[in-house]
Amino acid sequence: MSKLALVALGGNALLRGDQLGTIEEQEKNTTDTLENLVHLIKDGYNLVITHGNGPQVGNILMRNDAGESMYSIAQMPLDICVADSQGGIGYMIERMMHNVLRKHGINREIVTLVTEVVVEKNDPAFKNPEKRIGKIYDRQKAEMLEKEKGWVFKEEVKSDGGWRRVVPSPKPIRIMNEKLIRILANEGHIVIAAGGGGVPVYIDKKNRVRPVEAVIDKDLASSLLASRIGANEFYILTDVSYVYINYKKENQEIKEFLDRKDTLKYLNEGMFSKGSMAPKIRASLFFIENGGEKSVITEAKKLEDKSYGTKITMEY
């Protein structure tokens, strides 16, 4: 049987922060990124692709705000916005992947699944919402929205100030359709799933699936999916070629190979930035601790040269 890789595309792989967010930019970035996945396919890997949705769902939330202000269109809750973003981004990746594969004379079916991801209703994250989403409001409007919609706000620490909605980021515990994703991928289909960390839901006491207003970390959801489908390798594509310790300090050091023990040590020492590298490291650790052979953190454009990137394994 072919080896199975799960590749998690970071926000930057689709849309960079310094860009306007037009569809042309997104299509160009996506194509450039996907070109690099062809190396894996040519090496005989089966492939599952997950992706971030930060800039896109941010725009969807802002459009919901604007649509309500200008045209009194009911705002959709966060779960629907995430699902919307899975549709739009998933379709874009699917179409671009199709074109990249045709260019290389490769004929593989590509299928995009809308994916719910289950969290625990009593996850401690619900007591301490920290993920900042959507528009920055002034205090008055924020207080109004708090009353009207029950949203929770935190003050922005950046120079401009203002108030921003925060939502919890609970731990993913199960991926809906994980068995099907496993089967489809092992049959050689390229599966796009669990976009934006998945649509967050929980199971209530009556065994019903219920929505939650939350954002699931996309690297953690990807790692859980990678492990559940028995992926051999887990790639996290981001904007650095390697994991560093003492990043941006004088004694900065590239780590090309990391075993579990050292990775845990550096993580506990606070070597990895809270909002960006630490979740990737935790996701990598989860993967290798749950049967995965190797987790790789690198840039998309480095996938051709296998020697690039940080490889995290149980033992080095």
Place this chain on the structure above:
Amino acid sequence: MSKLALVALGGNALLRGDQLGTIEEQEKNTTDTLENLVHLIKDGYNLVITHGNGPQVGNILMRNDAGESMYSIAQMPLDICVADSQGGIGYMIERMMHNVLRKHGINREIVTLVTEVVVEKNDPAFKNPEKRIGKIYDRQKAEMLEKEKGWVFKEEVKSDGGWRRVVPSPKPIRIMNEKLIRILANEGHIVIAAGGGGVPVYIDKKNRVRPVEAVIDKDLASSLLASRIGANEFYILTDVSYVYINYKKENQEIKEFLDRKDTLKYLNEGMFSKGSMAPKIRASLFFIENGGEKSVITEAKKLEDKSYGTKITMEY
């Protein structure tokens, strides 16, 4: 092997025109509709569900307009908006279906696919765009958008006037992932696909998949999918229990059974309204002319009683 049915949910099955469009309304309507599909499942049918997206994609387009006006957020093209709506609506149907099935003690996997639908670039519809979408503008703003974005506008005929964007409604010729949908459905999974008639694309001379600014009729796309996956029966759920001839006239008559010959005759006589019943009739004819056993046009709430609804077959 179990019989396979494809059920196309009309816009009303999810959100009625007289409603505000809140998520609570949509969830309630969807649950009520899906309760009726349980009868088919209990009768041993395998099931593919397609759905309209009129009110939802309308709202997404309006939010895109508002987001650009208020916050200068780049508008997404129509293909992305349709894909967004497939994500949001597909997720909602999937979650509600899960809960309805659990209530009835039925354990079936439900899977939602983002679906591209291929049209011909030289479809005559591109020369005569007729499908009205999005916001109604005044003449000045419409002229500006025509220049800026290349949109085409037609004047509204209703009392309030104004100008509305029109897009072509080309004929669907192929459904992406149709083989997979067939396999998944015949394995007993409930597949949600081809929402809103599918994301419209065409294949260019270099064999690339390219987007088009168009809306594909959801009944025609559903009918094509039903035929390609070898469905035995094709249900179009709408807001009338039967097909009528001389509808709303003194000699109005319910047609409970229609064969191909009579259906064609009534269609050619203009018995069915252009924007609503005629496409459903054409979709039904396509299905039975391409191997389908029976097409049923009725209300969702009538599915329990098999004697309800108009049954269209080759021979009566």
